[in-house]
Amino acid sequence: MHRLSAADFSALARGLGDRPTLARLRRAETSKNLLLIRAVLTEAAREYPEEYRAAGIPAAREMLVAVQSQAPDTAAEIIALPQVGAWAVDCLGRLRGSGDGGRTLAADLGYFNSLAAAAAIRAARPFRLVIPLYGGALRIPTVGIARFSPPPAEDWTEVVGVRSGAGLVVTSDRDPAALVIPAGDPRGDFPGTRPAAATDGLWTAPPRLRSTVGGLTVDVALDDGDPFLDRYTRSRVSELAPDDLACFRQRFGHAWQLLVQHHPEYAGPIAAGVQTVVLLAADASSERTSATSTTAFGAVALSVPRDDLELAETLVHEFQHLKLCAVLDLVPLLGNGSDRPCYAPWRADPRPAGSLLQGAYAYLGVARFWREHRRAARGDQALRAHVEFARWRSQVPAAVDALVGSGRLTAAGLRFARTMRDQLTEWQTDPVPRPAERLADEISMHHRVRWQLQHVPPDRDMIERLATAWAEAAPARPPADHSGAATAASTPAAGAALGAATAGAAAAQESSPLTRMLALRYLDSARYRRWCETGRLDGYPTGGPDLCPGDIALLHEDAAAAVSSYRRQIVAGQRSPESWVGLALAMHRSSRHVPAARALLERTGVLVALHDRLRALTGSSVDPVELASWLADAETEAAETGPADTGRWP
Amino acid sequence: MTDRDGDLESDLPDLAAMTLPQIEDCDQSVLASSLRRLVQQVDDDVGTLSSFNAVI
Numbered sequence A: 001m002h003r004l005s006a007a008d009f010s011a012l013a014r015g016l017g018d019r020p021t022l023a024r025l026r027r028a029e030t031s032k033n034l035l036l037i038r039a040v041l042t043e044a045a046r047e048y049p050e051e052y053r054a055a056g057i058p059a060a061r062e063m064l065v066a067v068q069s070q071a072p073d074t075a076a077e078i079i080a081l082p083q084v085g086a087w088a089v090d091c092l093g094r095l096r097g098s099g100d101g102g103r104t105l106a107a108d109l110g111y112f113n114s115l116a117a118a119a120a121i122r123a124a125r126p127f128r129l130v131i132p133l134y135g136g137a138l139r140i141p142t143v144g145i146a147r148f149s150p151p152p153a154e155d156w157t158e159v160v161g162v163r164s165g166a167g168l169v170v171t172s173d174r175d176p177a178a179l180v181i182p183a184g185d186p187r188g189d190f191p192g193t194r195p196a197a198a199t200d201g202l203w204t205a206p207p208r209l210r211s212t213v214g215g216l217t218v219d220v221a222l223d224d225g226d227p228f229l230d231r232y233t234r235s236r237v238s239e240l241a242p243d244d245l246a247c248f249r250q251r252f253g254h255a256w257q258l259l260v261q262h263h264p265e266y267a268g269p270i271a272a273g274v275q276t277v278v279l280l281a282a283d284a285s286s287e288r289t290s291a292t293s294t295t296a297f298g299a300v301a302l303s304v305p306r307d308d309l310e311l312a313e314t315l316v317h318e319f320q321h322l323k324l325c326a327v328l329d330l331v332p333l334l335g336n337g338s339d340r341p342c343y344a345p346w347r348a349d350p351r352p353a354g355s356l357l358q359g360a361y362a363y364l365g366v367a368r369f370w371r372e373h374r375r376a377a378r379g380d381q382a383l384r385a386h387v388e389f390a391r392w393r394s395q396v397p398a399a400v401d402a403l404v405g406s407g408r409l410t411a412a413g414l415r416f417a418r419t420m421r422d423q424l425t426e427w428q429t430d431p432v433p434r435p436a437e438r439l440a441d442e443i444s445m446h447h448r449v450r451w452q453l454q455h456v457p458p459d460r461d462m463i464e465r466l467a468t469a470w471a472e473a474a475p476a477r478p479p480a481d482h483s484g485a486a487t488a489a490s491t492p493a494a495g496a497a498l499g500a501a502t503a504g505a506a507a508a509q510e511s512s513p514l515t516r517m518l519a520l521r522y523l524d525s526a527r528y529r530r531w532c533e534t535g536r537l538d539g540y541p542t543g544g545p546d547l548c549p550g551d552i553a554l555l556h557e558d559a560a561a562a563v564s565s566y567r568r569q570i571v572a573g574q575r576s577p578e579s580w581v582g583l584a585l586a587m588h589r590s591s592r593h594v595p596a597a598r599a600l601l602e603r604t605g606v607l608v609a610l611h612d613r614l615r616a617l618t619g620s621s622v623d624p625v626e627l628a629s630w631l632a633d634a635e636t637e638a639a640e641t642g643p644a645d646t647g648r649w650p
Numbered sequence B: 001m002t003d004r005d006g007d008l009e010s011d012l013p014d015l016a017a018m019t020l021p022q023i024e025d026c027d028q029s030v031l032a033s034s035l036r037r038l039v040q041q042v043d044d045d046v047g048t049l050s051s052f053n054a055v056i
Helices: A006-013 A018-048 A049-054 A057-070 A072-079 A082-095 A105-108 A111-122 A242-262 A264-273 A308-330 A353-377 A377-404 A411-427 A433-454 A458-473 A505-510 A512-525 A525-534 A549-555 A559-571 A578-590 A596-604 A604-616 A624-641 B020-024 B027-044
Strands: A127-132 A137-140 A143-149 A158-162 A167-172 A176-182 A192-197 A202-203 A208-213 A216-222 A276-280 A299-304
Touching: A006 A308, A006 A411, A006 A505, A018 A049, A018 A057, A018 A072, A018 A082, A018 A111, A018 A264, A018 B020, A018 B027, A049 A057, A049 A202, A057 A072, A057 A111, A057 A127, A057 B020, A072 A111, A072 A512, A082 A105, A105 A111, A111 A127, A111 A137, A111 A158, A137 A158, A137 A242, A167 A299, A167 A512, A176 A216, A208 A559, A216 A242, A216 A264, A216 A549, A242 A264, A242 A308, A242 A353, A264 A308, A264 A353, A299 A308, A308 A353, A353 A377, A353 A411, A353 A624, A377 A411, A377 A433, A377 A512, A377 A525, A433 A512, A433 A578, A433 A604, A458 A604, A458 A624, A512 A525, A512 A549, A512 A578, A549 A559, A549 A578, A559 A578, A559 A624, A578 A596, A578 A604, A578 A624, A596 A624
Parallel strands: A216 A276, A276 A299
Antiparallel strands: A127 A158, A137 A143, A143 A202, A158 A167, A167 A176, A192 A202, A208 A216
């Protein structure tokens, strides 16, 4: 059985894990892939014997076993590829009745043959296998692609590898032009592109991203359209134009330099654990997308980042997910049971416990990344590093605490989460410049207030009683706490305040003009300063984001003007509930009306609903600050006099 | 399972150095149990983990 030593477990829970630890995780993932392969082959042979034979699986199995016996390290390299786990999980799903991905079962099963061919080629063993074509192309993982034009009607080709003086000569019955594999090149700098002599097929080697800094080399594949690595819920970029590929390689090299020079605790393990980068199309709403799949250990997916630093951070972020996925494959950290989705400070949508754990672990790594980067960064980059560190060290602990209190963690899960928490606690006393701390606080508050408005609806009966009390000029009774636990309502109505709550939630959160500008202050300070000076932001056809006067005043550090503007907007019924979010931030910054400011931050949903209800009852609009003060007074009174009279205010 | 030193033993058998026929000779109930947990984990992730961190 695989084991996870106490030292490895503790290091991983602190967000770390060195190269030997990663080597052990990778060995475990190889076991997992073998277990899955064996399950696919066994179930396919038993349940679909015709397809199993028609797909030529017996010959491919025989070939893989031969390579396992004679060149075990070579076989293990192929078996450990991220697409192997993905393929096996997809096939098991098909064999057990789930969707077909648009291919025949035989075509899905036949991918195994291409893996066997890859193992044979790398071990320089002669072979003869039938391999399915995907999108009209012959793909042999790690070896290359032959694209046929026009794509052939048939879905399969026979591929033959024979020994020659030069090594192994591989041909397809669709492409007599040989791909000559030099002898003694097991790792493979296979020939890049060989023009076909007799047909119009071309062999193209898969692109790789390689960089060496300070003697430490990273060497990963850039996905070139593998049919089983298209699993990240975003469009994939499976082929880059030569110039774009050169640019991305350069950026990857620079990111690697940053990691080696300033983050050696991540660089070595990343070199040992990441095998493939899958490029995703950028998301129009967030500009930045990255993902990891539990079924494809070793692959990270990301859109082309804006700069080298963002790429380095993203690699760390996704690497955290990879490590946690591997730990979960070894030891269950989450038990059975249901949970109510919770607030996650990095997401617009409520997250169940499993996702909350993944996110918290990723941002533990991100916090460490920025903590270390503060030592290297200067000027605007130093501000960015301080803000990012301050934000995540303050936000992740609450997520971990929610997990610990969720009842979903196993004993090992509790041990893991408490170690994460200990690491975060150690960082709380690190000094951070006050301006950076304030930017971090504001963007965190803004995120949380918007999330609560979208996902935590106030109790309707309570709003009715508060409205009646206001109308009677009676002191309010404080509402039940709808913010502290920050668990989301399960009803669709929860999303009414800010639009769709599920599919479009992330986009809605990211698309707020104020959100973007608050982030721009530290993500691109120079660009932000240009906006402050000129009122224009490059990249926008209209000259800038659609900010209201309150937003503009807030961003220009004029809190009093921002409060006045947002109040007017709310009274006029404009831009609600975004005006309330801005008002909460502006009030917090103004340092006046402190109790009202607190009520606006913590009870925004109650205040918006109450305000709307009073308008509906009276036909006129109440001043929002007056309403917040009234609610805050009631809370203060309740705190001084003890528990509320629950008989009156449920 | 945690031992006295705090090490954790997985239910995942170490198959990394085995050939496919050698795996067939392993205790099938152990393989089945480990496979069941791994597949269940994937099923639990559908709709949540598959899209985690898709937008950060």
